[in-house]
Amino acid sequence: MIFFEVLLSFFFTLAICLITFLSFYLFLRKTWRREYVKWDMMIDLLLRKAIFFHEDNAGQLASIPVTRRLKANLRNKRFCKQFVKKIIAAKRNMSGRHGENLRHLYIQLGLDKKALRLLESRKWHVRAYAIQQIGTMGLKEQLTRIYRYTNNKNDLVRIEAQIAVLNLFGFEGLRFLDIISYQMTEWQQIRLLKELSTVPQAELTGIDKWLTSGNPSVVIFALKLVRNYHRYELYENTVSCLDHGDASVRKQAISTLTEIYTESTSEELLSRFDSETYKNQIAIMNAIAVIGGVQNVSTLLGYLGAEKHEMKFAVARALVNGSAIGLECLINDSRSTTYPLRDMIPQLKSEIKW
């Protein structure tokens, strides 16, 4: 009984404490929100001033006038956080002189030094935040400090460091691919490719080396670079990836070849069909359906005997799209009048029409 009563009182007291905390937090948040609105205007004004700031006569970028109040506010953690957030967002959307002005303001206010201090934090999200600032604000002189994070054990720190290096040095920044030992996730690769798409096109070297990397995810990423940037000169290197030990690398190689194919690509793919995994066999058939150029139709006709309908359909599609006489051969095949080929052919015909 006493045990229950003690626990009961404890639970109710705790619930009341939580409700009190909740009310206090809501009150605080309301106050903060009012402050944020006020600060927002102040920050916007300064950022606008900075963006349209002109150099002095000597061509040197003079100090951007900053009010004493704003400087004092920067000592407030929440204000500082809001300021950094806004200046980073603005810098991302600005290039040229306007972007340079924002960078100048960032350094003038000593925020770069603050970011460097944050870089030493033990908390991963604080470090990632600092790296993001350094990359976006273009603090190239900090390369050595953030470069070591490109192979950090924390995935978020790692990806932010890699993105920052790309922001600072463009394609050249990709040299971290030489050293990374962790596997790159699909998400990481998508982010890097997106970041690269905003970098001015330049000579991209080193892909051949990455195609032979011991880290399979680096090879996959390199294959994506070959595909996205149509690096035809790396065709042979890509074909050699078809014999890689990792099935996902081979699958990416098949996909890449659909963008840089030659007359012999279909035959190259078909020659490896039997030794491939089921998933990659489907990928090969899908690739052939895109690139065509099948010389030996009878090989494909042979694969129509596959057990699974999914494979049969992929082969039939490859046949129809991969060869000029494919559809005719398919229709003339003895199996075309029976299920499932009988049901597949109308769809394949309609796809051609479409």
Place this chain on the structure above:
Amino acid sequence: MVSWQSFLTDFFTYGLLTYSLLLLSCYIFIAVFSMGEIRNYLRKNSFTDYGVLAGSRQAPSISILAPAYNEGANIIENVRSLLSINYTNLEVIIINDGSRDDSLSKLIEVYDLYKADFFINGQIETKEVKGVYRSRKAVYRKLIVVDKQNGGKADALNVGINVSSNDYIVCIDVDCILEQDAILKLAKPFLENTKERVIATGGVIRIANSCIVENGRLLKVKLPRQFLPRVQTLEYIRAFLLGRMAWSRLNGLLLISGAFGAFDKEIVMKCGGYNHKTVGEDMELVVRMRRYMEEQGIAHKVSFIPDPLCWTEAPSTFKILGRQRNRWTRGTIETLQMHKVIFFNPKYGLLGMISYPYWFFFEFLAPLVEFFGFIAFIILASFGLIQWSFFLSLLLFIFSFGFLYSVFAILMEVLTYNQYKTNRNLLLLILTAFLEPLIFHPFVVWSAIKGNIDLLRKKNSWGEMTRKGFTKEKV
């Protein structure tokens, strides 16, 4: 010598006390454990730009499967809402599960559909497909409408799986309202892991009653005005924000809500798709997928994200709510029965040693223990074998913990997503938390008992779910 009366009394008192303390400890563990997971997610999320994924050619290809049965009243708006999702590699498959209303004819007319030549790879056995429709308009090229014989939700989803051509499937209730970035958020976990294969992802479902909805889009979030939907709002916050996040951190999730979840199609196919012999097909599929992965020795994960991604209408009458909870109970028991080999089987690792036993003892048994324990205590107290004051103290103790747990969930909601912003709403939620154990909880327990009885009677119907429709904005 101990008399049989005192043995009985001690058995019930100490047995029930031990069970209650164990259950409460689990809840405390879940609450504490979920906090870290939510904090980590929010921190990571602050670095995420989902726009990167929306237009990327490298984004995973996704098929949305939406079964529809007699949804003629809202089907056009619902499909429009799905088609407006910003995602490149997407197809939207609407499966008309033998509707008796004008759903199909409406779709054909509005979306300019024609019956297409379409080969269906019937890897999963289903009821007969009458036709596959596509649009003549290029703007609706992502849309596929499948007309089939009525066979229930699981059968309809299986048809969708057979028709889909993409790598991942997202199964949703056609009348659910998705957040604009819901698919992007659901797709991301599949791309993030290199050590474990992510086989399914789920997101938070929220209650849309009283919210303002226009053209299939959620315009304004409001706390439900009626008590029943409001108490379910609280229940969902507790279940999703605390429960599922903790289980996700443990990698022991057994359930991705049938209203909205994404799955790796390859694994779904290998497992044979949805099981139409149970009314809990959503849970059953996840358990079967996990079991398959364990048996194959493949490291895997069922992921869960705390963002509110999908809004649905909750039952607003006791009659409909009772049917829903009855079905949920039957679904849980059927799933546990089908996979009983997992129970405390070390071969299945965490699944067998923690997740399954938890569901067995604290999801399936909890209402039974609560119901029969309550009756037993009343009998014992009536015969003077225990004191009424003891019984009351025990009840108050459970009540106070339930209230504390709900308040903690409300606090977590405010600290994270804060969907119900005003002080009035929070006050209402706290009041609801106070009333829940008195009104809502006993009804849910009673529905679960009825579910057990219906299962013994071999009743396997879904029970009709009538919906009132969402609130539209006043012009």
